Amino acid sequence: MPKDRIVAGIDIGSHKICTIISQVSENKISVIGVSSTPSKGIKKGVVVDIDQAVAAISQSLEASERMAGYAVTSAFIGVDGSHISSLNSKGVVAVSSSDGEISEEDVARATEAAQAISIPTSQEIIHVIPRDFIVDSQEGVKNPVGMSGIRLEVETNIIYGSATSLRNLTKCVAQVGVDVSDLVFSGIAASQSVLTDTEKELGTVLVDVGAGTTKICIFEGGSPYYSSVLPIGGQNITNDLAIGLRTSIETAEKAKIKLSQMSREENGEEITIPGLGADGATESVSRKNLEEIVRVRLSEIFSLVGAEVKKSGLLGKVAGGLVLTGGGSETRGAAEVARSVLKMPVRLGAPTGVTGLIDEIVGPAYSGSVGLVIYGSKAQPVSSFGFLGRGGLASPFSRALGWFKSFLP
Numbered sequence: 001m002p003k004d005r006i007v008a009g010i011d012i013g014s015h016k017i018c019t020i021i022s023q024v025s026e027n028k029i030s031v032i033g034v035s036s037t038p039s040k041g042i043k044k045g046v047v048v049d050i051d052q053a054v055a056a057i058s059q060s061l062e063a064s065e066r067m068a069g070y071a072v073t074s075a076f077i078g079v080d081g082s083h084i085s086s087l088n089s090k091g092v093v094a095v096s097s098s099d100g101e102i103s104e105e106d107v108a109r110a111t112e113a114a115q116a117i118s119i120p121t122s123q124e125i126i127h128v129i130p131r132d133f134i135v136d137s138q139e140g141v142k143n144p145v146g147m148s149g150i151r152l153e154v155e156t157n158i159i160y161g162s163a164t165s166l167r168n169l170t171k172c173v174a175q176v177g178v179d180v181s182d183l184v185f186s187g188i189a190a191s192q193s194v195l196t197d198t199e200k201e202l203g204t205v206l207v208d209v210g211a212g213t214t215k216i217c218i219f220e221g222g223s224p225y226y227s228s229v230l231p232i233g234g235q236n237i238t239n240d241l242a243i244g245l246r247t248s249i250e251t252a253e254k255a256k257i258k259l260s261q262m263s264r265e266e267n268g269e270e271i272t273i274p275g276l277g278a279d280g281a282t283e284s285v286s287r288k289n290l291e292e293i294v295r296v297r298l299s300e301i302f303s304l305v306g307a308e309v310k311k312s313g314l315l316g317k318v319a320g321g322l323v324l325t326g327g328g329s330e331t332r333g334a335a336e337v338a339r340s341v342l343k344m345p346v347r348l349g350a351p352t353g354v355t356g357l358i359d360e361i362v363g364p365a366y367s368g369s370v371g372l373v374i375y376g377s378k379a380q381p382v383s384s385f386g387f388l389g390r391g392g393l394a395s396p397f398s399r400a401l402g403w404f405k406s407f408l409p
């Protein structure tokens with residue numbers, strides 16, 4: 001890893017846009033600039049209004065640049081939205097060198113061969129992640145470079161999404177004058193800051209409940225195995241409360257946050273909500289009623305998560321349980337409902353792995369944002385491979401290499 005380079009990440013969420021600028025040295029990622037601003041022009045994780053999104057991204061970017069005293073030229077960008085899915089695919093090649101020693105180039109060819117699968121033309125690959133290698137008949141090889149063999153096989157997890165959505169996101173970032181270092185699926189980003197190596201190895205379901213979407217990224221054997229995005233999140237809970245309380249979205253949001261922040265001592269039967277009454281007066285409502293409304297929506301979210309775990313084929317195989325993160329994970333009763341619906345151990349996850357100016361980004365809402373700079377700190381500069389794809393974006397081929405290299409000792 002080169003010494004002291006700057007790595008920036010822009011997490012473009014449905015609720016907030018968070019830019020983090022970090023200084024990466026050999027063993028530390030230090031945050032030197034950060035800014036989270038309300039999101040605009042983004043719905044359920046995708047761009048719905050380019051001008052509004054550009055204005056919001058620019059606001060977050062400029063504030064973080066001012067704090068860092070550094071102008072961002074390129075950044076890792078989070079990708080969200082229910083258009084994202086994944087599949088597992090194998091690639092096989094013959095080892096090219098005459099002495100049978102496996103080279104990086106063989107790994108790259110095998111990884112490319114794994115991409116020869118039928119993904120609809122409307123979709124574009126976001127990640128090609130080598131999970132495991134098989135050298136001749138030896139399974140479970142993590143790094144085949146330098147080993148001897150005749151046949152090299154790679155098992156990959158491929159994460160892909162709508163080409164149109166990816167293009168619109170890239171367009172917004174280009175309009176604020178920033179190059180896309182790489183697009184990173186938000187679930188993969190969050191996993192970087194929240195999951196432990198043991199959890200990744202044992203098999204764990206990472207669930208990032210955002211405002212507009214819920215990201216699911218299931219790890220098995222140390223790497224991602226299944227990814228999916230549900231078009232439902234914390235915003236739906238707020239909407240339900242607004243309908244239930246016959247009030248505005250703003251007041252319902254306040255009620256939701258107050259409910260989740262009530263300490264045990266405050267656990268009375270009633271909860272007072274400013275703005276709920278006529279003419280903006282404070283009014284009390286039954287806490288039980290609020291909790292019931294919230295619980296119904298949480299149950300729905302976790303039932304859908306359960307269906308995805310089943311679809312992945314890993315039900316009963318995720319010994320690490322479920323790790324819940326994202327702003328929505330702070331909803332009152334979230335972990336409890338997840339436990340009872342999914343019947344697996346559940347822990348709440350907040351971002352770790354960075355130092356410096358982190359006061360603003362310690363909460364679970366920032367797992368994906370922090371994860372972007374961690375991901376970026378491991379990625380290899382694409383230019384060293386000489387593979388640049390469309391619009392200055394790294395091709396999945398070189399990105400897979402970057403990922404693979406990040407796991408090399």
Ligand SMILES: Nc1ncnc2c1ncn2[C@@H]1O[C@H](COP(=O)(O)OP(=O)(O)OP(=O)(O)O)[C@@H](O)[C@H]1O
Pocket residue numbers: 012013014015016017039044045080209210211212213214233234235238253256257260261326327328329330331332364365366
């Ligand atoms: N203390 C809290 N209690 C309950 N809900 C909360 C709390 N804090 C934040 N939220 C909810 O979390 C959601 C925002 O989460 P987050 O910041 O992770 O979303 P995002 O990344 O902007 O959106 P997305 O990931 O869906 O694109 C909002 O719906 C907000 O109401």
Ligand SMILES: [Mg+2]
Pocket residue numbers: 013014186210211326368
């Ligand atoms: Mg998010």
